[in-house]
Amino acid sequence: MTTNNSVGVPDNHFFGDVCKFFDHAATFTKHDAGLLDQIKSCNSVYRFRFPIRKGNGFEVIDAWRVEHSHHQSPTKGGIRYSEMVNEDEVMALAALMTYKCAIVNVPFGGAKGGIKINPKNYTVGELENITRRYTVELIKKNFIGPSIDVPAPDYGSGEREMSWIADTYATMNPGQLDAMGAVTGKPIALQGIAGRREATGRGVAIAIRECVSVGEDMQKIGLTAGISGKRVIVQGLGNVGYHSAKFLTEFGAIVVGLCEYEGAIYNADGLDVESVFQHRKATGSILGYAGAKREFIDSMEGLEQPCDILVPAALENQITSANIGKIQAKIIAEGANGPTTPEAEAAFYQKGGLIIPDMYANAGGVTVSYFEWLKNLSHVAFGRMNRRFEENSNLNLVNMVEGITGVALNSVQRSTIVKGASELELVNSGLEDTMIRSYHEIRETFMNTEKIDTLRTAAFVGAINKIAVSYQNLGVWP
Incomplete structure (x- = not known):
């Protein structure tokens, strides 16, 4: 693989695209060129085979773990299981994780992992062997640990794989009290956290809702304020896409289109997301769904249908200069990492659109992973210490008010007021607060920095400034 000059950027485009965005945003900062180069570069790239x-035979597996930035410890990022994964992709995703964590004020450096396999081609036992061996290789090189580098699920992996990683790490580190903090996205029974599975999709939905709530911004792109009635097309019916569509529907949006690799469906009056999901689960395809009024064998055609908001929640480089002219949405909300190329983004803004960038929009996963990591280090579930105290305090208050006013609440009203917060409610509250605060931080930079052209640039500028301060506090730069 050839590389270009000083930072070892592969000629493959994804990491190069991230660096292009970075370089553009860096022009709006005043940091030293050497510091900017340090922030942009991948600190550690570990490529290995096992x-x-x-x-009856053997197979050699290619794998990677990239730690992009050590300005905060530990580093954090998912592990992708895909036969398409490569070093360039893992480097790009690790870099995006660094900026993503900075944007949502999560104290991690960015990292990412990749195993070059198609999980569908392996038995459960073989997948377990691959995952455990991958973990052992990371342990041998000190690339995993609750204070070093904390993996999580990504495309092709989930709770099952994370439980194998947690068990392998704990087995090879006997007596380590915080061993379960070495990986997040675990099952609840293995010290996972409520709300992690749907966190990324919920975060995407909250990001969209917050964006469209600003009337001034919506007026500029020809939309009314508010999520209610907004027509949405979602690409990808995996974990992120499904939950994005589900929560957007709950918020009042109308999902009019769904796209998957086998094709796309569309209905201007709206689609029942849960019904489509069950249909695909039963038949293996979204095609043939009775509630669809139009079907497309080429799933990319589904992106080009009439809507207000397009949510690409599948893979990178789905919206390019080749199809951006056909996109009818006013807003692109990036549920996936890197779905829009720099050239396509420039063209979309030129025609009056708005892009909610991936490193903010899909940060719900790492936000709730952060909560899980905190839970693992503290060894106490959220709400366990104070829930009953809150309920008793609220009950005493209700009884006092009823006694003073003479007005008695019914059982539903009483239970609603008295109830203490569960772990899930606390997690969702923290996620919502994070996404709302972070959006307005980005928007403030966008509105108040002269000549900044996109929300992505504004997000990068904010991330660069925060990371630069971290390096300066470490004494690396004056």
């Missing part, structure tokens, strides 16, 4: 037994 054999596994498959059938």
Whole structure:
């Protein structure tokens, strides 16, 4: 693989695209060129291969772990299981994790992992062997640990794989009190946290809702304020896409289109997301769904149908200069990492659109992973210490008010007021607060920095400034 000059950027485009965005945003800062180069570069790139037994023979697996930035410890990022994964992609995703954590004020450096396999081609036992061996390789090189580098689920991996990683790490580190903090996205029974599975999709939905709530911004792109009635097309019906669509519907939006690799469906009057999900689960395809009025064998055609908001929640480089002219949405909310190329973004803004950038929009996952990590280090579930105290305090208050006023509440009203917050409610509250505060931080930079052209640039500027301060506080730069 050839690289370009000083920072070892592969000629493959994804990391190069991230660096283009970074370089553009850096022109709006006043930091030293050397510091900017340090922030942009991947600090550690670990590429390795290991054999596994498959059938009666052996297979050699390619794998990576990239730690992009050590300005905060530990580093944090998912592990992607895909036969398309490569070093350039893992570097790009690790870099985006660094900026993402800075944007939502989560104290992690960015990292990412990749295993070059198609999980569908392996038995559960083989996948377990691959995952455990991958973990062992990370342990040998000190690339995993609750204070070093904390993996999480990504495309092709989930709670099951994270439980294998947690068990392997704990087995090889006997007596380590915080061993379960070495990985997040675990099942609840293995010290995971309520709300983690749907966190990324919920965060995407909250980001969109917050964006469209600003009347001044919506007027500029020809939309009314508020999420109610907004027509949405979602690409990808995996974990992120499904939950994005589900929560957007709950917020009052209308999902008019869904796209998957086998094709796309559209209905201007709206689609029942749960019904489509169950149809695909039963048949293996979204095509043939009775509630669809139009079907497209080419799933990319589904992105080009009439809507207000497009949510690409599948893979990178889905919206390019080749199809951006056909996109009818006014807002692109990036549920996936890197779905829009720099050229497509420039063209979309030129025609009056608005893009909610990936490193903010899909930060719900790392936000709730942060909560899980805190839970693992504290060894106490959120709400366990104070829930009953809150309920008793609220009950005493209700009884006092009823006694003074003579007005008795019914059982539903009483339980609603008295109830203490569960772990899920606290997690969702923290996620919502994070997404709302972070959006307005980005928007403030966008509105108050002269000549900043996109929300992505504003997000990068904010991230660069925060990371620069961290390095300066470490004494690395004066």
